[in-house]
Amino acid sequence: MEWFEYLSWGNTGWGDELLQGLGVTLSLALVTLPIGLALGLLVAAASVSRSRIATSSALLFTTTIRGLPELLTLFMIYHGVGLLINKLLKFFDPSAGFFELSPFVAGTVALGLVFGGYAGEVLRGAWQALDKGQREAALALGMGRLHIFRRIELPQMLRLALPGLGNLWINLLKDTALVSVIALNDLMRMANIAVGSTKKPFLFFLTVCLIYWLICIFFECCIAAMEKRANRGIRTASLTRS
Amino acid sequence: MFDLLINYWPKYLDGAVMTLQLTFFSVVIAALLSLPLAMVRQAGARIYQWPIRLYVSFFRGTPLLAQLFLVYYGSGQFRPELAELGLWWFFRDPFYCALLTFSLNSTAYQIEILRGGLQAVPYGEVEAGIAIGMPRSLLYRKIILPHCYRIALPALGNEIILLLKGGAIASVITLMDLMGQTRRVFSQTFDITAYFWAALFYLAITTVFVLFWRMLETRLSRHIHFNLTDMPAKTTATTARKMKESTHVC
Numbered sequence: 001m002e003w004f005e006y007l008s009w010g011n012t013g014w015g016d017e018l019l020q021g022l023g024v025t026l027s028l029a030l031v032t033l034p035i036g037l038a039l040g041l042l043v044a045a046a047s048v049s050r051s052r053i054a055t056s057s058a059l060l061f062t063t064t065i066r067g068l069p070e071l072l073t074l075f076m077i078y079h080g081v082g083l084l085i086n087k088l089l090k091f092f093d094p095s096a097g098f099f100e101l102s103p104f105v106a107g108t109v110a111l112g113l114v115f116g117g118y119a120g121e122v123l124r125g126a127w128q129a130l131d132k133g134q135r136e137a138a139l140a141l142g143m144g145r146l147h148i149f150r151r152i153e154l155p156q157m158l159r160l161a162l163p164g165l166g167n168l169w170i171n172l173l174k175d176t177a178l179v180s181v182i183a184l185n186d187l188m189r190m191a192n193i194a195v196g197s198t199k200k201p202f203l204f205f206l207t208v209c210l211i212y213w214l215i216c217i218f219f220e221c222c223i224a225a226m227e228k229r230a231n232r233g234i235r236t237a238s239l240t241r242s
Numbered sequence: 243m244f245d246l247l248i249n250y251w252p253k254y255l256d257g258a259v260m261t262l263q264l265t266f267f268s269v270v271i272a273a274l275l276s277l278p279l280a281m282v283r284q285a286g287a288r289i290y291q292w293p294i295r296l297y298v299s300f301f302r303g304t305p306l307l308a309q310l311f312l313v314y315y316g317s318g319q320f321r322p323e324l325a326e327l328g329l330w331w332f333f334r335d336p337f338y339c340a341l342l343t344f345s346l347n348s349t350a351y352q353i354e355i356l357r358g359g360l361q362a363v364p365y366g367e368v369e370a371g372i373a374i375g376m377p378r379s380l381l382y383r384k385i386i387l388p389h390c391y392r393i394a395l396p397a398l399g400n401e402i403i404l405l406l407k408g409g410a411i412a413s414v415i416t417l418m419d420l421m422g423q424t425r426r427v428f429s430q431t432f433d434i435t436a437y438f439w440a441a442l443f444y445l446a447i448t449t450v451f452v453l454f455w456r457m458l459e460t461r462l463s464r465h466i467h468f469n470l471t472d473m474p475a476k477t478t479a480t481t482a483r484k485m486k487e488s489t490h491v492c
Contacts, residue, residue, distance in 0.1 A: 064441075064445065067403075067407075067444060067445045067448040067449070068407070068441055068444055068445065069407040069408070069409075069410035069411075069421060069444060070407065070410075071410040071411055071413070071414075071421060072410060072421060072424070072437060072440055072441060072444065075425070075428075075437055076434075076437045076438075076441070079428065079434060079437070080434045080437060083432075083434055084434075170303075174303075174304070174305040174306070175305070176305075177305035177307045177308055178305075178307060178411065180307070181307075181411075181414055188305070188307060188308060188311075191311075192311075195315065199319075200319060201311070201315035201316045201318050201319050202312065202315075202316035202317070202318075202319035202320065203319070205308060205311045205312040205315060205316045206312060206316065208308050208311075209300070209304040209308045209309065209312055212303065212304045212305055212308060213299070213300055213303040213304050216302075216303035216304070217299070217303060220303075
């Protein structure tokens with residue numbers, strides 16, 4: 001079949017180019033994940049804190065970031081931060097050349113913000129679901145706040161937050177496709193380039209869809225396994241037929 | 243900052259109308275399609291369940307952008323065939339393509355939401371309906387569906403907001419929705435406030451929608467949030483007594 005020829009390796013096929021694009025997509029998602037998680041943890045910490053300013057700024061951040069289209073956030077970061085950096089550069093050094101924000105960095109920042117906004121809500125829910133008595137017991141034992149967080153709160157939070165975070169990870173993988181719009185050579189854009197040269201749009205976009213689908217199914221299985229492992233010490237009342 | 247809004251507000255308005263139209267029609271089409279499919283997915287035969295599962299998994303497991311490209315650009319590969327069938331006018335238009343893609347995508351999400359709702363209807367209610375001899379259609383109309391939609395309402399609201407936001411990618415296939423107009427304004431002015439205003443418009447739309455949806459939720463579950471203080475003073479005492487008696491009976 002001629003379709004396979006288009007997807008083969010080497011100079012005639014686009015298989016290796018698509019694979020490169022997949023590498024960029026996955027690395028973007030993997031770089032964004034820790035940034036987003038750290039931000040989410042920060043937001044969650046702010047929203048459970050006793051400071052009025054911290055809670056309201058966390059609320060403002062999560063509602064704004066969740067109310068905006070991801071594409072708009074991406075453009076705001078890509079163009080906005082780019083312009084800002086250029087203005088600052090011109091201000092400090094009028095002879096400075098034009099600085100171009102790399103699409104990868106812009107994508108990481110924008111997707112990290114989106115992930116952080118949603119993860120903040122997920123982690124806050126998990127944090128508030130913890131048993132207060134445990135914290136009190138730890139305080140009574142003389143444990144410090146950081147110590148309590150690391151040894152008692154965080155491990156349990158992760159178990160409760162895992163389903164929500166898993167969904168966010170899948171969403172993040174899918175949202176990376178948006179970065180192709182600001183000309184990062186991810187899977188989606190590689191397909192675009194291939195279409196431009198071969199004039200076989202259906203074939204390539206279907207292939208891309210199938211690749212994304214496979215990745216999502218793979219990670220769904222991983223998350224299910226992680227959830228099973230995280231819940232191994234939990235006695236459930238449900239009478240599941242196994 | 244404000245002069246940009248003064249100069250370009252008609253553009254933003256056009257875009258917002260387009261965004262709202264696209265979201266509204268997609269949601270309505272998806273709502274019509276998803277209900278029968280969710281019912282089959284919940285209670286139909288295995289052979290009918292599998293295609294629906296596959297459909298839902300595909301549309302939830304791939305980026306909306308890729309789906310949109312598959313429909314809009316992908317249809318170009320079959321242009322002669324589509325023209326022969328008399329369907330080319332449909333696939334040539336970015337609005338129809340976006341509408342088709344978003345409807346299909348939202349249908350997949352709404353099937354899952356409604357399935358959850360159908361599962362959560364207490365079986366006792368259905369049994370009671372069967373016990374008094376309700377036929378299946380009446381059972382669905384009077385007992386299962388009202389309860390199902392009440393359970394599913396918050397999740398449906400979330401899905402509509404996601405679709406509204408996801409709709410921004412229609413601007414990539416040259417559709418002039420709110421995002422598309424914003425991108426054009428930015429490319430003409432190179433003024434970052436263009437995006438700032440768009441952000442405010444999106445936030446305003448979602449906020450209004452959230453408030454509206456919350457009203458709908460309260461209205462549909464008013465029998466749960468039943469409050470004695472809302473009643474006229476005269477009837478309160480007797481109603482309270484009746485309610486007390488009825489709980490004793492249970």
